Amino acid sequence: MTIKNQFLAIGLAVITTLSGCSENQANEQITDQQETRTVGDANAQAAAEAETKTILFFGNSLTAGYGLDDPDQAFPALIQQKIDSLDLPYKVINAGLSGETTAGGKSRVDWLLKKQQVDVFVLELGANDGLRGIATEETYANLKAIIEKVRASNPDVEIVLTGMQVPPSMGQKYSIDFREVFTRVAQEENVALVPFLLEGVGGEADLNQSDGIHPTEEGQRILASNVWEILQPLLQEKGPA
Numbered sequence: 001m002t003i004k005n006q007f008l009a010i011g012l013a014v015i016t017t018l019s020g021c022s023e024n025q026a027n028e029q030i031t032d033q034q035e036t037r038t039v040g041d042a043n044a045q046a047a048a049e050a051e052t053k054t055i056l057f058f059g060n061s062l063t064a065g066y067g068l069d070d071p072d073q074a075f076p077a078l079i080q081q082k083i084d085s086l087d088l089p090y091k092v093i094n095a096g097l098s099g100e101t102t103a104g105g106k107s108r109v110d111w112l113l114k115k116q117q118v119d120v121f122v123l124e125l126g127a128n129d130g131l132r133g134i135a136t137e138e139t140y141a142n143l144k145a146i147i148e149k150v151r152a153s154n155p156d157v158e159i160v161l162t163g164m165q166v167p168p169s170m171g172q173k174y175s176i177d178f179r180e181v182f183t184r185v186a187q188e189e190n191v192a193l194v195p196f197l198l199e200g201v202g203g204e205a206d207l208n209q210s211d212g213i214h215p216t217e218e219g220q221r222i223l224a225s226n227v228w229e230i231l232q233p234l235l236q237e238k239g240p241a
Helices: 003-051 075-085 102-115 127-132 136-153 172-189 217-238
Strands: 053-059 090-096 120-124 158-162 192-194
Touching: 053 075, 053 102, 075 090, 075 217, 102 136, 120 136, 120 217, 127 136, 136 158, 136 172, 158 172, 158 217, 172 192, 192 217
Parallel strands: 053 090, 053 120, 120 158, 158 192
Antiparallel strands: none
């Protein structure tokens, strides 16, 4: 190889080496930028999660969505859809338990309150008390006790109580006394009240399953609207922390 060709070969080797270094540096910069974005996205997500408040739906089979093909057809999940559509910082937890009475709820609520802070508490219990003919004063005392436990866990909690009624077949006096339990508790405890959760659904055969008690998918949508009418203003007033 001539001296000229040797110089050309050395020059090409240097250029190739420098080119490789520049490419590596560029790749390292891209990687650093990607890592920075990833960390930034993670921090933003963590901040958003920290600002997100919890709504706990505490109830019986109506809340749990008994008999539905998909739990997302139950009214708490439909409420979450409404929340998401408005970009409100709330997540819904469905703590419905089929067959639950107010006495059972009073015992169960402590365990749930230990698991997470509850910012909004939707109390949907009492229907099974009514169907079993439990004394209205017992239902009244249990609902108040549940509310007191929730407030002891978080004094700033917002509470929504869903009213319930029983058919006249339970006796006129019992039916009236039972309905008034929810009004009394709401007034005395200063909580928001959905006057009658099953408004527009109760007694409507085409909106209930074959048992005549549990709402169909369409019936659950009406329940969601009944609750949302009372719940939405509270969420928009409360807003992020």
